[in-house]
Amino acid sequence: MPENRRVYLDHSATTPADPRVVAAMLPYLTEKFGNASSVHGFGQEARAAVDRARREVATLIGARANEVVFVSGGTEANNLAIRGVCEAAEAHGRHIITSAIEHSSLRGICEALEKRGWEVTRLPVYENGIVKVEDVQEALRPDTVLVSVMLANNEIGTIQPIEEIGSLVRSERQKSPRNIWFHTDAVQAAGRMELNVETLGCDLLSLSAHKLYAPKGAGALYVRRGVRLAPQNLGGHQERERRAGTEGVPGIVAFGEAAKLARQEMDQRAAHEVRLRNVFEKGVNERVDDIVFNGDPAGRLPHVSNISFRFIEGEGLLISLDLQGIAVSTGSACSSGTLEPSPVVIALGRNDELARGAIRFSFGKDNTEADVDYVLELLPRVVEKLRQLSPLNKLRKLEPVSVE
Amino acid sequence: MPYSQIFKNHFENPRNGGELKGADVVAEETNPVCGDRLRLALKINEGTIEAARFLAYGCPPVLVCGSALTELIQGKTTEEALLVTRKQLVAAVGGLPLRKQHAAALAIETLRSAIENKKSGGKPTFPT
Numbered sequence: 001m002p003e004n005r006r007v008y009l010d011h012s013a014t015t016p017a018d019p020r021v022v023a024a025m026l027p028y029l030t031e032k033f034g035n036a037s038s039v040h041g042f043g044q045e046a047r048a049a050v051d052r053a054r055r056e057v058a059t060l061i062g063a064r065a066n067e068v069v070f071v072s073g074g075t076e077a078n079n080l081a082i083r084g085v086c087e088a089a090e091a092h093g094r095h096i097i098t099s100a101i102e103h104s105s106l107r108g109i110c111e112a113l114e115k116r117g118w119e120v121t122r123l124p125v126y127e128n129g130i131v132k133v134e135d136v137q138e139a140l141r142p143d144t145v146l147v148s149v150m151l152a153n154n155e156i157g158t159i160q161p162i163e164e165i166g167s168l169v170r171s172e173r174q175k176s177p178r179n180i181w182f183h184t185d186a187v188q189a190a191g192r193m194e195l196n197v198e199t200l201g202c203d204l205l206s207l208s209a210h211k212l213y214a215p216k217g218a219g220a221l222y223v224r225r226g227v228r229l230a231p232q233n234l235g236g237h238q239e240r241e242r243r244a245g246t247e248g249v250p251g252i253v254a255f256g257e258a259a260k261l262a263r264q265e266m267d268q269r270a271a272h273e274v275r276l277r278n279v280f281e282k283g284v285n286e287r288v289d290d291i292v293f294n295g296d297p298a299g300r301l302p303h304v305s306n307i308s309f310r311f312i313e314g315e316g317l318l319i320s321l322d323l324q325g326i327a328v329s330t331g332s333a334c335s336s337g338t339l340e341p342s343p344v345v346i347a348l349g350r351n352d353e354l355a356r357g358a359i360r361f362s363f364g365k366d367n368t369e370a371d372v373d374y375v376l377e378l379l380p381r382v383v384e385k386l387r388q389l390s391p392l393n394k395l396r397k398l399e400p401v402s403v404e
Numbered sequence: 405m406p407y408s409q410i411f412k413n414h415f416e417n418p419r420n421g422g423e424l425k426g427a428d429v430v431a432e433e434t435n436p437v438c439g440d441r442l443r444l445a446l447k448i449n450e451g452t453i454e455a456a457r458f459l460a461y462g463c464p465p466v467l468v469c470g471s472a473l474t475e476l477i478q479g480k481t482t483e484e485a486l487l488v489t490r491k492q493l494v495a496a497v498g499g500l501p502l503r504k505q506h507a508a509a510l511a512i513e514t515l516r517s518a519i520e521n522k523k524s525g526g527k528p529t530f531p532t
Contacts, residue, residue, distance in 0.1 A: 311461070312461070313463055315464060316462075316467060319407075319415065320416075323412065323415070388421070388422070389418060389421045389459055389467060390460065390461045391432060391460070391461055392441070392461050393459075
């Protein structure tokens with residue numbers, strides 16, 4: 001085994017740009033550098049490329065091209081969706097329904113709205129990490145203007161019942177015509193499962209390019225025709241007045257190419273990732289005791305595996321693996337003597353120890369079986385070494401793990 | 405800030421990790437806020453720390469501080485060991501980011517608690 005082997009198992013954080021995506025993008029950094037808003041030939045060349053990319057991104061999610069607003073990434077898409085809808089609908093009500101396991105950007109936006117007097121209902125997830133549609137139904141109020149539930153979770157990969165929530169919101173709107181919209185954050189799900197905004201029944205949907213083998217810096221918000229959205233970037237006519245600022249043409253072109261490849265290769269990528277994940281999870285289960293798998297085993301994205309290792313702390317495991325060239329991530333953060341255990345793992349009803357010991361392994365299209373073998377060889381050793389140094393190790397085998 | 409080479413070296417090759425058979429005193433302290441936990445066992449002969457062993461649960465700096473602390477105090481008298489400061493320990497691990505300083509504070513607290521226990525009759529806070 002070569003000493004400097006590197007295995008990247010953090011594709012939920014970001015992905016490398018696909019060489020085909022880079023090739024599509026490069027001309028727009030140099031000879032085709034025009035501003036897409038310019039009237040001359042340079043500008044028109046850039047405009048045409050942005051329009052092509054818009055069609056590709058729209059096709060990936062079954063939308064019309066003019067319903068796609070390009071932004072800088074998933075966080076901006078979420079900001080534009082939530083703040084844009086809330087600002088426009090404020091006169092009709094100030095209540096939002098969301099879930100307890102949203103991405104930190106959604107959490108941050110909701111907290112900021114609460115400070116300004118909005119009320120936020122955070123739906124629980126159960127041990128499987130999935131929201132119940134009945135809970136959405138129960139949380140709906142006459143002053144609810146927005147429901148935002150992510151399509152698939154970024155830490156445990158669980159897929160939420162978006163179609164059911166979508167039809168619930170739609171029927172609510174039909175019952176008494178009013179401003180109530182449904183947003184879903186599809187940043188993790190896009191390119192990893194079939195997405196169609198009509199089937200999903202969502203009014204807004206967030207996407208990010210760099211989770212799809214394109215560079216960082218581009219994203220998109222799908223905005224269904226008829227949704228009232230207050231722009232959050234002002235001072236320009238770009239993106240049909242919904243997002244002022246010169247379009248990041250190279251990043252958008254890359255996003256379009258990546259969306260096309262994701263659509264064409266989705267099935268084979270997903271099958272590959274599931275195969276690797278199955279080998280990985282079976283191997284970990286055989287070689288490491290006192291572990292708990294987090295998230296619904298069946299209802300989750302193909303590439304995510306989240307495991308809590310008892311008696312040790314995720315950050316120690318992360319750094320130990322990093323020193324061996326293996327990149328993973330943890331949802332917990334220990335900082336300035338305060339610990340923020342992963343809110344997602346806590347929402348599953350796990351205790352602090354399991355939340356602290358949770359690690360996310362996320363596979364990608366370029367991982368190989370040799371990568372999995374390497375991790376399976378090192379992981380048990382690294383876990384054992386940390387456990388030998390843990391004062392909690394004495395609890396081993398004494399208490400049964402109370403979940404699953 | 406990225407961790408230093410000294411830090412990585414302690415993390416990959418922790419010194420004096422484990423339990424200590426026949427320890428004269430054992431202290432285990434936790435940071436109640438974040439749950440970090442450090443256990444320190446000492447063998448003390450005529451006022452001199454002859455052996456120290458640690459166990460750590462928490463983020464890597466807790467483990468690294470435990471490891472570096474045992475190196476700093478072995479061979480010192482208990483009086484000398486009590487003079488070891490948090491700053492010295494941070495320096496011994498090659499520096500720590502501000503948000504991880506609490507790991508060194510926990511290590512010093514555990515050391516003091518162990519030595520105080522010894523003075524008050526040597527009763528371990530936890531059975532070995």
